[in-house]
Amino acid sequence: MMFTIFSSLISVSQAQDPSQLSLDYYSKTCPAAQDIVKAEMECAVRDDPRNAATILRLHFHDCFVQGCDGSVLLDDTYSLQGEKEASQNANSLIGFDIVDKIKNQLESECPGVVSCADLLAIAARDAVLLVGGPYWDVPLGRKDSTTASFSAADTDLPAVNHGLVTLITKFLAKGLSVTDMVALVGAHTIGKARCVSFRDRIYGDFGTTSHSALTSELYLSSLKSTCPASGGDDEVSPIDNVTPTLFDNSFYHILLRGEGLLNSDQEMYSSLLGFETASLVQKYALDPIAFFNQFSDSMVKMGNITNLEGGEVRKNCRFVNS
Structure with missing residues (x-):
């Protein structure tokens, strides 16, 4: 049974022929x-810097299920069960209204041309850039899936309570290396987490991994005031409490101090099995340029995971075309 699941993960994650994606895909059909995407993202991030992390996270959660095919954007209908209510997405993923706004502008300019999957890939790049992160060229030409997979969203997406071996396995199943994983998780430098996602950490081994310095104690006390031992599940805290709205390498410095908010993040540095991951955390903490370069390369690599079954260009990102 486990072999069957692992095999299915591998088959889903294989990218299409790279020639099907190109940098100038819309140069004639929708120049x-x-x-348009950049202008809408500028408005969204200006309104709330958190929107940068919101859109970036949508792109991650899209690409890890069936490939980067816009399936995460689909609403439930009488004939289709979407992915929004899966365990890793429910009460967590937001930003669908931003996608709607961008799609409406694209449809006004170039009806039926730009896929929702491409929209997300471009918007994620612009989101990072707008909060101080690196630029990368986004290969385009993805199709929108006409299906979604609630079950794959439950099984394929990394979770905050996963140990290091499980996390690495999930990334490898998508064709992403350990180096890709450590770099991509650096996106948490601009993210926020719900109390329910970090409660076990702060009432568990936070004190063991963190230094006993006064700053660590004050930080932990602040986290517990935000997230009580029971209740307050939807209260949020920045994953990077130092520069929460700036895309930088501060996240890795936090892991070096043993103060990672999420168990899955701290595992990359503190796990006894994390020889390679701990070395990479140290590298990116010391060298922000190395982090930016690897993050850009890994984002392109992740974005090239496409749905082998192809699809369509949705007119509305929430529903398949009729």
């Missing part, structure tokens, strides 16, 4: 596409 203004990337400018």
